[in-house]
Amino acid sequence: MAFYYQIRLSGGAEIDLHLASKILAEALAVYEDKNVVQHISYGPAARSAASRTDLVVSDQEIYRPKAREVDLLVALTQEAADRYAGEVSPQGYLLLDEEAVPQAPEGKFRAYRLPFVAAARELGDARLASIVVLGAVTALSPAHNRRAVEDALLARVAPGTEAHHREAFEQGFKKMNELL
């Protein structure tokens, strides 16, 4: 049976989840030879508190590019969590930011709360939250291989900032694993 996995990263515009999504997509397409379709919000939607970026992953060609039953949803704002929780599949996962999402939506999915933004702040740059998310998604997603994601991450960042990004990634990866 074909492998099919759908990921949605959602939150406000202040955290560049689009970057995390690009890295996750690149890790699959370039380093893992999997098929992936990415879709992102445009215009005002991209600036809303429920901005989103979707990935559809498969080991076969993808004929249905729109994400429907999401296997893994990351929500960094309450609005995003509320809006998209209903689209998570019954066996799916919901990762919520500990601070920004006080009310975990109810559903049959498994929900985890992680300090994405707080961990990034501790590293001195709240914008690194997207990289902490990247680490957590890598730990949880059966589609992703840690080495490939790290390679794709390092290919994206400015020279001299690699260690900083690695640390943020490691934080997310470790914190997710601690919860599993």
Added chain:
Amino acid sequence: MPRRYDKLVELAGEFSNYTAKYLQQIGAAFDELNTRLEQAGLRDEVHLWQPAWNLEREMDIVSHVAPEGAERVRFLGCYYGLQYLRMNIQAIEALRAGVVPGASREEVYREFLTSLGSSYTQLVVTFMRKVLDILLAGAELPPFVICGVGTMTDQDDVDIAVVVEEESGREPLNSVLSKLSSIMLRYATRFHFYLSERVSPESFATSLEEYRTYAETYPGDYIIISELLNAEPLFGDRALFERLQREITERYYVDSDADPVYHEGFVRGALGDVVALATRDFDADRIVPKEEALRIIKALVQIKRSLHGLREPNIWHNLQRLADIEPWNAEKNDLLERGLVFFEVLRYLYQLLVVQDEVVILDTPVMTENLSRVAAAMGYRRRGAVGSEDSLLVHYYDSVDRVRAVARDLAREVEENLRTGSVFLNLASAEPRPPGELLKQTLRLIRFLARVAFWDDVFELLLASDKELLRALVADFNSLPPAKRERRVNELVGLVKRNAELFIKLLVLLGENREDVDAHELFEALARAFLREFGTFYNPAREGAHLFAVQPTLVHRYLAEIDYDAAKEFMDLTSREVTIPSLQPAAASLRELCRLRYYGSAYLRRYLGTTLQKYADCLYLLDDMEGLAEKAQGILAESALVPTPAAKKELLGDYYDLELLRIGLMTLRGATIEETNAAYTEFSDDYLNYLFDACREELAEEYGRWVTSFDVMALYAAGGHAREWAFNDDYDLLVLIDSDDEKLQELGGAVISAMSAEISKRGMMPHFRLIEHFGSYVIPVRQLEEFFRRGEATDFIEKSQLLESRLVIGTSTFEEEAYERIIKPFVFDRAEDYIADMKTEMASRQRAVGEVFLPNNVKECVGGLRDIVMTMLICKARFGIRDPVTSHILEGIGRVYPQAGLELRSLYNSMCFLKNLRDVYRLAVCLDDNLDFEHADVVGEILGFDGAAAGEQGRQVREAFDRTTAKVAAEIESILAKVT
């Protein structure tokens, strides 16, 4: 001088200038020699104008009619010259007579070489003996033996080794050898004491002990060993020669009792040479038979001698023996023998008729004429428009290709032999060792064989069984106390001077596997030590160029593993001038590669990596943009010829990667934004078109029908690609279909899905606009009309995407239809609504940008590229301009609305600056629109900002960025106020 001398001069006139020395010696001594012979009544006994009946006796007579030593040498020299010229004249005449049409040229060549080789060897050896008789008269010398160690038929020099029992007391012998060497140079053929130059540089004669020490110090010096294996006694103590064989040479044969490491070192050394020569590119302007074929053949035969215990040095004899010993290689060995015949004849004739050089230059009319003389002597004739030299060259390249192909096959066989019988296999055994011992043993072996060139099987062994041996070695290193670790690193770094290529191979192996085998510390320590040691070369740039010339991919892999600072250090070390002309192209390419490593972002380097994985020759083209373009066009052309769609798609991917790399390099070298964008758009559109066809073809095979048609489907570029902007990290696409046939829509979707999968492998995510609303890649025009009819509040986003889109695949009829049904009624006819929405959006976005603090985002900041694009879209809608939203649209707007001409021109310049800044930042720093000016010095340098202090150029970039975005914001305000 008799008339026969004039005839000799005339006949020798076709020979190279080198033969003038023989004529000179003849002219200087002939009359006197002739008189002396007549006076002695021995004129009839000596053949001055014919072949000697008995060389030994005739030379004795010539020598003895002279009054004293110096005269005797002069007479002998005169006689040698006469015999030498006569021998060559007759040989050439016989060759010409033999290679008549219909004859087997190969047979004639073989006969020619056999006969000439034997006559020449006899002549030169007899002359040497007679001269030595004169020089040795009355001298008290230690026992010695003079050996021939090269190919005795080579007339440019005679390779000689002189062996003495011990070093003491050899000075008188050196004096004799020095005189002999001068006499040979003056009258006969130059002696080349290659062995003594390497083994005992202070002396012509080399002791057995010196040979022994050398053999133990440099077990992989295959050139020296090869000469030793070729040694044949010509003069002197035969018992001493037998000791040389027994005590030194014997160890290199597989069936000897010696430590097998000697045999293996020789085989590795020779094999490395064969592999390197058999894979080297030809130079366009020259041929070098010795390098391109003869050395390969001779090295292979030497390997076989060592493997089969063939002690006889004669190469022809050994090739015959191999026919019996290796019946499975009969055809290959036969081809080597035939190659040897052809290349030896060519080389011999070129040296005799043109010049005593190994290199045959091809690019001047004079040299072409010279080569045609060689070709004619070999029996090639002009045929119509094809000159004899052309036929010879065709045959030459064909023969080289065949020899190389056979050499590669035979080399693989030898490699296999090493894999099963190497001394390194003992390291992989499970025998228990004390801590540090495995590493110590390995280093000892590596250092011992450091100079050998072939290590592939050892590296395979290190990586075999999930890197077991490599892991064990690194663990051994990690277990050592710091002082011992440092000692091991210092031991290993000694390799750099002896075999830098091997050291870098080890370094790269460790770097590429450091995660898996925990080799971080060892890698870092060796990488630092390497640069320290490399910096002590007299000219590191020359060493780097040499290394790059033979192992370009290895150097690239090394640069990919080291960190930024190390790359800078290596770049500085290799940036010095290289004065050796043959190394200059490699030096230039290496400099370019270093620049790319240092200045290039990971984004650009990824394309370099994928390109070089398959097309390593591109490394030589890094400073040749036209060469890279040609290469890319070649790949694109090849994609049309391969039989399967899968192969087509793969080549198209290669084409994309190489073109992106080329245009990235162009940009870093200062190409204008217009040049960059034009080149990028051209190849990117080509790529999409070809990819579309390949995917269609693939699905046609699967579905048994042609799955879609241009008449009903069209693919538009949107976003950056629509604007003809280079270096986007995503590929915005929009696919429309003008049919309600669900099957057709499904098939169209399947083509686009296949394209999407391919595009994403290039590291760019395809974004299919409007998926959110329609759920499929392909959007039916009718559904799009319905969507716009509904008039959703945010549909100006979708309208913008359509408005800026640019047709890449499809017909103008379709484009016209889409315009009439979508753009015109929903955008142009309702321009006021659209413009109002867009202005609201701009204001809202600018507020949001302020809130999330993205002041350095070149795309999203106030006055950034997004604002410019939105302004262009507003103007396009306002004036109903149908041109795509490329840079040129600003000119178009200026034409229809000259009142804003100044602002538009200025906006165009600002856009060029920001776009160029964005491109260079992506290529030199990282693929991010948020500019980090702390890392922008390199961007400033490329963009031409001055400043030596760290951070200065980055600061200037920041100031220019701030100035430009502020200006853009003001210009947009002014333009929108006028236009709307």
